Amino acid sequence: MTIRFGLVGAIALATTSLLTLGPAMAQDEVTITIWSLDDANQPALNLAREFDEQEPGIKVEYREIQFDDVVSEAMRAFATGQAPDIIAVDNPEHALFAARGAFLDITDKIANSDVIDPANYFPGPLNSVTWDGKLYGVPKATNTIALYYNKDLYAKAGITEPPKTWDELVEVSRKLNDPANNVYGLAFSAKANEEGTFQFLPWAQMGGGGYDNINAPGAVKALEIWKTILDEKLASPDTLTRGQWDSTGTFNSGNAAQVISGPWELNRMLEEAKFDWGVALLPTETEGGTRSSAMGDFNWAIFASTQHPDEAFKALEYFASQDDRLFPEFGQLPARSDVALPETGVALKDAALKVFLEQLQYAQARGPHPEWPKISKAIQDAIQQALTGQASPQAALDQAAATIDGILGQ
Amino acid sequence: MNRLLSSLRDGKGFDIVLVTVPLLFLIALSGLPLIYNVVMSFQEVDMFSLGTFARPWVGFKNYIAVFSAPETWPIMRNTAVFVVCSIAGQFLLGFGLALFFTQKFPGASYIRGLFLASWVMPGLVVGAIWNWILAGDFGVLNYVLKSIGIISENIFWRSDTNWSLWAVIIANIWLGTAFNMILLAVGLAGIPRDLYEAAELDGANGWQRFWTITLPMMRATIGAVISLGLIFTLQQFDLFAAITSGGPANSSNVAQYWAWEQSFRQYDFAKGSTISVVMIAVVMIASVIYVRSTRHEVRG
Numbered sequence: 001m002t003i004r005f006g007l008v009g010a011i012a013l014a015t016t017s018l019l020t021l022g023p024a025m026a027q028d029e030v031t032i033t034i035w036s037l038d039d040a041n042q043p044a045l046n047l048a049r050e051f052d053e054q055e056p057g058i059k060v061e062y063r064e065i066q067f068d069d070v071v072s073e074a075m076r077a078f079a080t081g082q083a084p085d086i087i088a089v090d091n092p093e094h095a096l097f098a099a100r101g102a103f104l105d106i107t108d109k110i111a112n113s114d115v116i117d118p119a120n121y122f123p124g125p126l127n128s129v130t131w132d133g134k135l136y137g138v139p140k141a142t143n144t145i146a147l148y149y150n151k152d153l154y155a156k157a158g159i160t161e162p163p164k165t166w167d168e169l170v171e172v173s174r175k176l177n178d179p180a181n182n183v184y185g186l187a188f189s190a191k192a193n194e195e196g197t198f199q200f201l202p203w204a205q206m207g208g209g210g211y212d213n214i215n216a217p218g219a220v221k222a223l224e225i226w227k228t229i230l231d232e233k234l235a236s237p238d239t240l241t242r243g244q245w246d247s248t249g250t251f252n253s254g255n256a257a258q259v260i261s262g263p264w265e266l267n268r269m270l271e272e273a274k275f276d277w278g279v280a281l282l283p284t285e286t287e288g289g290t291r292s293s294a295m296g297d298f299n300w301a302i303f304a305s306t307q308h309p310d311e312a313f314k315a316l317e318y319f320a321s322q323d324d325r326l327f328p329e330f331g332q333l334p335a336r337s338d339v340a341l342p343e344t345g346v347a348l349k350d351a352a353l354k355v356f357l358e359q360l361q362y363a364q365a366r367g368p369h370p371e372w373p374k375i376s377k378a379i380q381d382a383i384q385q386a387l388t389g390q391a392s393p394q395a396a397l398d399q400a401a402a403t404i405d406g407i408l409g410q
Numbered sequence: 411m412n413r414l415l416s417s418l419r420d421g422k423g424f425d426i427v428l429v430t431v432p433l434l435f436l437i438a439l440s441g442l443p444l445i446y447n448v449v450m451s452f453q454e455v456d457m458f459s460l461g462t463f464a465r466p467w468v469g470f471k472n473y474i475a476v477f478s479a480p481e482t483w484p485i486m487r488n489t490a491v492f493v494v495c496s497i498a499g500q501f502l503l504g505f506g507l508a509l510f511f512t513q514k515f516p517g518a519s520y521i522r523g524l525f526l527a528s529w530v531m532p533g534l535v536v537g538a539i540w541n542w543i544l545a546g547d548f549g550v551l552n553y554v555l556k557s558i559g560i561i562s563e564n565i566f567w568r569s570d571t572n573w574s575l576w577a578v579i580i581a582n583i584w585l586g587t588a589f590n591m592i593l594l595a596v597g598l599a600g601i602p603r604d605l606y607e608a609a610e611l612d613g614a615n616g617w618q619r620f621w622t623i624t625l626p627m628m629r630a631t632i633g634a635v636i637s638l639g640l641i642f643t644l645q646q647f648d649l650f651a652a653i654t655s656g657g658p659a660n661s662s663n664v665a666q667y668w669a670w671e672q673s674f675r676q677y678d679f680a681k682g683s684t685i686s687v688v689m690i691a692v693v694m695i696a697s698v699i700y701v702r703s704t705r706h707e708v709r710g
Contacts, residue, residue, distance in 0.1 A: 075457035
């Protein structure tokens with residue numbers, strides 16, 4: 001006990017002495033707190049530091065939080081009145097907070113801003129910060145998924161170009177599938193977490209469905225295609241329990257000829273993959289059919305409880321003004337169409353990037369809906385039930401649609 | 411004042427202090443959260459009302475919702491299978507090892523100590539290691555089973571609905587065997603040697619000695635080991651998180667993992683607490699059995 005009180009006392013002393021020794025300005029200094037999952041190699045921490053240094057009147061306190069803890073920590077903090085001023089939150093969870101009034105409506109601030117112009121953002125990310133026609137945040141970065149393919153294995157199987165339709169994807173995967181050499185035709189993730197939804201929803205959307213119409217005929221067909229791929233073992237049965245990162249690992253090691261994943265894999269793939277590879281847009285239901293893709297990554301938001309909304313918004317403006325550094329310095333894609341990405345000089349990476357940027361045009365936000373975790377769970381359950389043969393794709397998606405309708409109150 | 415002090419040092423006051431301290435500790439760290447959990451199961455709770463007590467009271471709505479969910483009974487069945495098979499496996503292997511190591515052979519006690527390595531390891535680490543062993547395409551277990559000709563095709567332990575629960579049970583048996591072994595070995599060491607000598611003089615063979623001396627003398631220990639096993643098994647969360655995440659399609663989901671999923675994945679804290687209240691009831695019964703079985707020991 002004494003030790004603890006001693007410590008507290010020492011800290012208190014140190015703080016007071018710091019305060020008195022510090023510049024007189026310290027009295028007017030405003031402190032804003034920023035929570036994000038970025039570490040020293042990622043943008044938020046670095047940008048927060050720079051903002052702190054260049055704004056004499058604003059002191060920035062930065063806290064790094066783990067991916068899994070973002071929502072629960074933020075909820076707890078908001079519920080007990082200790083929320084930070086600014087938080088970076090995963091885009092499907094944005095509406096959860098916005099709809100409950102936990103995030104500050106910054107529509108007017110953005111309208112008056114010289115730095116942030118909604119017209120510059122991709123529609124998907126912008127949609128994810130929008131609730132009820134108002135803007136509750138600014139997209140921090142974005143990502144999407146596309147089809148990586150092993151060009152060496154393509155050549156060996158006599159395939160000249162990547163599949164354009166779902167049927168072609170199955171066809172090509174059959175040709176590439178080579179159990180004798182431990183090569184699967186395709187790798188992807190149907191895991192029962194947000195990753196499964198992230199991977200399946202684009203397919204449902206390409207088939208004319210969506211989270212609010214998950215049993216559309218095209219979505220059912222998409223799940224039937226997935227089931228065919230798993231039933232014929234064109235993809236590892238572990239697809240059901242493996243995330244995207246591990247699935248892509250099997251592609252990098254040459255045990256899968258194609259993989260559906262995102263640009264976050266690029267650096268690792270350059271290092272690990274000992275073969276020639278390329279990236280193609282996700283195959284569509286029919287040739288030239290509707291395109292869609294998943295949209296990932298985080299958004300910035302200001303908590304409604306902040307005491308310093310203007311300073312917090314100023315920080316967001318600074319972050320947005322540095323969006324052109326996201327890719328060259330941190331390997332992340334800005335959520336904006338007006339930021340040109342410089343060539344990296346690595347041919348594979350630059351070619352891949354072009355495809356991802358094109359795919360981003362079609363990326364759609366998950367939701368936005370305040371009950372997204374429950375909606376997502378219904379979709380995951382349907383995927384898993386269909387792929388494990390507990391229900392037909394039609395029945396599983398009908399059940400999911402009924403659950404989701406209940407959540408949406410229809 | 412003096413009398414109070416001396417009573418505190420050595421007397422009734424001292425006894426009261428001894429009782430109060432752990433009691434306060436228990437109330438603060440176990441009792442209050444437990445009551446809070448029960449209260450939450452009768453309320454409508456979401457993340458924005460987490461910080462307040464004044465939440466809408468919904469009576470048994472959460473319980474009705476839990477028990478009418480289609481996944482409830484499969485999950486309860488999984489929980490029962492997981493608990494029974496894990497305990498049976500841990501206990502039988504642990505007892506076998508304990509009996510084996512009571513034989514006097516060189517290095518017996520050292521090797522027995524080494525077995526504890528599994529119990530010392532964090533569940534997440536154990537889970538990660540078993541993940542590699544049980545991996546479908548390149549797993550060690552599949553390789554071994556194939557090499558000795560038991561299976562001809564890879565078993566996808568984690569992704570096959572027929573096997574996923576067993577994948578976790580196997581890992582859990584490995585994790586808990588050492589703990590069972592140590593507790594049972596202590597029990598075995600407590601049986602007076604002369605009982606065996608007398609029985610031997612009377613002409614009892616090893617089998618008879620085991621059934622008529624070892625087992626009856628171990629009654630209290632076995633009761634305690636199995637009750638503790640039940641509690642530890644119902645607490646087992648890390649292995650599920652690390653190996654199957656309860657999937658695929660809930661085929662390896664159990665009540666404790668489900669409760670966590672409801673609370674921290676769906677943010678439905680009320681439903682999460684409802685499931686844990688049901689589990690508390692089960693653990694309570696186990697605790698009563700445990701307390702009763704150890705009472706014998708104290709008097710004995």
